[in-house]
Structures are given as C-alpha cells and as structure tokens.
Amino acid sequence: METMLFISDILLPALLEGLVITLQLIVAAAPFGFLLGIGIAVGRTYGGRATEFACKAFVTFIKGCPLLLLLFMLYFGLPSVGISFSPFVAAVIGFICCNAAYNSEYIRGALLSVKEGQMIAAQALGMTRTQAIRFIILPQALRRAIPGITNEFIYLIKYSSLAYMLTVIELAGAGKIVATKYFTYTETFLFVGLLYLGLVTITTVTADAIEKKYAVPGAMGR
C-alpha cells in the first residue's frame, strides 16, 4: 500500500513534470534538426565546393564528437568566448546539431537515389535548379528518408535525457531526484524507462502512419 501511495502521490507527479520538459526539449529541437538536416543535405549534394566542404566538416565533427561533450562545449565552454546559453537552450542547440547531422545523411542518400532524369525533365519544363530541387527532387527524397528520420527522432527522444547533465530537470533528471530522495532507484528508473518506451512506441506508430499517408506507388525506392 505504501508503494502505491509513493507511486501515485510522489513519483508520478514528479515524473510528469519531467516528461513535460522532455517533450519541450524534443519539440524545440526536432523541427530545426529536420530543416537544418535538409539544408546540409542539399548543400552537400548541390552546393558549391566551399558549401560542400563546410557541410561535410560539420557532419564529421558532430558524428565523431560524443553528444555529451558537445553539450559541455555549448554550456561550459562557450562562456569563455563570451557566449552564454541557459542550460535548456544549450541542450536544444546540441540536440539540433546532432539531429541535423544524422538526418542530413539519410536525406543526402535519398537525394542521390532520385534518378537523374527527374532533374532534367524539370529543367526542360522551365524550372530553375532551385525550383526543381524544391518541387521535384526533395518531395521524392524526403519520402524515402522517412524511415531514417524516424529513427533519428527516436534517438532524439532518448538522448534528450543528456540535458540532465546540464542540470535541466527533464524526465531522467526528475527520476534521479525522486530516487535519491526516497531511495527507490529500481522502481523509479523502471518507471522512467517505461515512459521513454511509451514515447518511442508512439513515435513508431505515428511514423508508420505518416509513411503510409505519403506513400506513392513505385516512388519509395524499396
């Protein structure tokens, strides 16, 4: 009975508060990670030599550097050169970089898989290169990149927990605080884990629905 009371009166309210912060982190990071990912992919595929190099360097750095180290740089490192962020903002910037770098890899692969004739036909109709990329190439590429982008979104859900290392009290942090205070580590972190699993499962189901909705016969490249 005591356990039930602990769960309903102490654990769940605390975790829900943390969950709200986790959702805020995800909602703040995902759209920018998506858009920046498209930008990097397009830059690498269609940009000039300098753009291509800059985009590639960014992706190599972000993929090679542990996210937690990146967060430390953003939060503890940048003030030394006069740039300061709140913990929340620093975390979101780090997540955007990470999400964008990996998304760009999936989108770039999809861009390269769009057949050459699509660009030729678009230009033959009088479209500029930019119009052709925007209206013809990207819509096809993004459809093919949905599974990869979904995968990255699931990673984002999970690594959003690292914001706690910058003192953002999100889901994992809220759990840590309750667990330490009441000495209920196993139960608390299992509950925290279930909530993450819930988020991941909702994402998978939603992504399947999105993929079905935008499915086009013969244009999904698989």
Place this chain on the structure above:
Amino acid sequence: MHDDDYILKVEGISKSYGQIKVLDSVSFNVRKGETKVFIGPSGTGKSTLLRCINQLTEPEEGRVWLNGEEVTHSGSRINAFRQKMGMVFQNFYLFDHLTAVRNVEIALIKVRGMNPKAAREKALAELRQVGMEDWANHYPAELSGGQAQRVSIARALAMDPDVMLFDEPTSALDPELTREVLEVIKKLARDGMTMLVVTHEMGFATSVANEILFMEGGRIAEQGSPEELLNDPRFSRTKQFIGQFREYDRGA
C-alpha cells in the same frame, strides 16, 4: 533571306565529349508548323542536338534563336525559353511522386504561376488530348510505357510550346505500345505543331516529316523531303541506312 519565316534557327552547333566530337557545326532552320525528323546511326549526336537546342546540354559553339530571340547565352532567361520548347524523353522522366494530372499541372503552377484550379482544368484538357484523361489520378508506376509517354507529351504541351522536341519517344516501348504514342505525335503534326523528332521508326518518319535529316558523325550528311530521300539517287547514304532498317521496320 526571309528570316521572319523561321520559328527556330540553329547555327553552327558543336559539342565534344572529351576527344569525341559529337556535334560538328550543325545548322538548320525550322518554319512554323514544320516537322523535321532526324535519323541516323546511334551515337551520331541526334539526342545531344535536341538537348543543345534547349540548353540542357551547353554547346561549345553555335547559336540558337527562337522567334528571333537568342536562346544561347540567354542567362537566366533560359527557363522562359525552355517552357516554349516542350521536350519528350526516351525514358519519359515523369515525376515519380506525382499523379499523371499533377505531373502535367506542376510546372503551370510553380513556373507559370497559374492558379491551381485553372491549372487543373488545363492539365485535364491536355490529358484528354492524348487520351489519358481516365488515368489522371494514377501514379507513373501504375502506367504502361505508352501511357506514361502520352502523359509526358501532355506535360510538355501544357506549357503551350512553340516547338516540340521528341527525343526517341518510342525507343523504350514495346512495338504494341509504340503505335499509340506515334498516333498522338501524328495528330500533333496534323494540327500544325512545329516539331523536331529523333526516331528510328522509318515508316513513321516518312509519313510525318516535311524534311528528313540524316545525321552521321556529328554532321547532317543528307537532308531532303521523304520523297527526295527515297527516290533521288543522290541520297545514297540515307537509302542505305533505311535499307538496313527496312528488314525489321515495324511499319508504324
């Protein structure tokens, strides 16, 4: 010189890929409503020539005029010229993520800035022209090759082009599908569309062409009306080439 008679003028087009000269100073003029058919062995630059005309491939030398305006060296205005030169490709190149009707209307909306409702009406009308209205909501993957090619013709026609460029429009099609596409092109010729056609269909070429241009080694080797090329002893190369083809001419 009645310059004004010509809708399209092509002057001294040359193009090389590495060491190989694909086009060697090709020139010809096209009158409004005229159909010119290019024939000749593979690899003699016929397709490259069409792409040089609308600058999808940039020629090293030579100039192209459409309605008296220079197409070559036109900078960003090239996109306006391309709308006026409808192109049909060997492999259709329909936009894979769009239905037939969306394929036809997309450039109307995005390039011409037409409002979506008017664009849809026009797109459907163009599909009707090529007998594909009933397939408007099908995706390219759901169409046969002949159907896809007819949609791609409608897509080009929707931009109200002054000239149509056909780049081996039936080479990727089975014989039974070839006929439906050739019928559409013949009808366009009857309706007075100005056309340049690269093809290997000799029967079709002789029936639809005002002039046949026989290309070899990147040059126009012989040119004349179908009657001339078939009957005049001067045109020996063309007849020899057609002779090779006769054996398996599909007689479209």
Place this chain on the structure above:
Amino acid sequence: MLEPAMDAIAILIDWFPYLLSGIAFTLALVLASLGLGVLFGLPMALGQVYGTRIVRFLVAVYVWFFRGLPVLVLLFLFYFGIFPALNLDLPAFVVAIVVLGLRGAAYQSQIFRGAIQSISEGQMIAARSLGMSRMQGIRTIILPQAVRIALPGWSNEYPNVLTDTAVCYAIGVMELLTRTSQIVSQTYVTMPIYLAAAGIYILMNYSGMKALHILENRVAIPGFGPQKGDTHAR
C-alpha cells in the same frame, strides 16, 4: 590569441598521461560493448529466427527494452538500482561494461538477425540434403555466411558505441570525457581542452573504422556479401 593557445598546449602535454589512461578506459568500454554484443547478440539472433515461440517472444521483449531506454537511464537503473538491490557492490566501470554489453547485444542481435534472414532458404535445404542436422546446417553453412553479411552493419556500430561511452561520465567511470571535465575544472581552461578531447574522439572514430574496413576486406569472399556504400545505419 597565441598565448592562450600555448597555455592550452602546455596543459595538454602536462595532462597527456592522464588523458591517455582515459582513452584506455574508453577503448575498454567499446571493446566490451562490441564483444559482449557478439557473444550475446548472435545467440539471440539465432533464437529469434530459429527458436520456439517463447524464445522469440523473450528476445523481442529484451530488444525492445534495451533499445528503447536511453543509455543514461540504463546506467542509473543498474548502477543505483538493480545491482545494489542484489547486494552487488560493483565499481562503476564494471557496471558500465555490463550495461553497454547488454545494450550492444540488443542492437547487434538485430543486425545478425537481418543477415541470417537474408540467406536464401536453399542453403539450409542443401545442407539438410547432405545429411546435416539443423544445428550443423546453422553452424557450418548459415553462420559463416551471416557473419560476413553482417560485418558492415556491425562495423557501423563502432562509432555509435564509441560516442555512447561518454555517457558513462554520469556514473563517474574514469573514461575520456570524465577526465576531460576534471582537467577543465582544475585548470579553468575550457574550450581548447574540450576541442582537444573532441579531436581525440574523432581520431579514434576514424582509425577504428579504418581497422574494421581492413578486417572486412580480410574476410571478404569474392562476389559474396553486401557491397560498399551501406553507409550510416545507426
């Protein structure tokens, strides 16, 4: 501009042995994760393909759990929760090895499963027609092929595992990131130290991938297995 850079280089030289043992810890975590991943992941994959319904279900639940939870939460759960509850007082480093290993097994089992399932049915039929038992068929015909097919995907786990090891900072494992932040807090030099650490990680990433590619080419059989370009499966 020059002076702080010189300072930073001096600090890095001073602390280099300290960082070096951090690199050793990080590498140990990576190897443990990859090694335990194969050790447990391969049998799990076999269980998921050839096992009874219960085995398949158990493996699926295991994979769902260990792939669905953040590394941070898994580390907390085992370090503060499960091991103490079992009266096991394990050092953080050992807990990290166990957690990364269990997690690696979950991810890698799916790579192996995909590889096993991609082998045509005819291989097993041919093996059985020669009088092999099912187990013999799996061991001598299916597995040698599956491992080769899985290798590129398995190699791609390396960079993920490498960057994940940094999360072990959260429970105080003395790996590269933990030591980096200790140097930062003792010297008050931040960005140069962080960037140096990032450089080390990127170098480890690069050289590890190179080594794995060499391994891939060693075991390659002409005309067999996936071709290059199976890039960033994550």
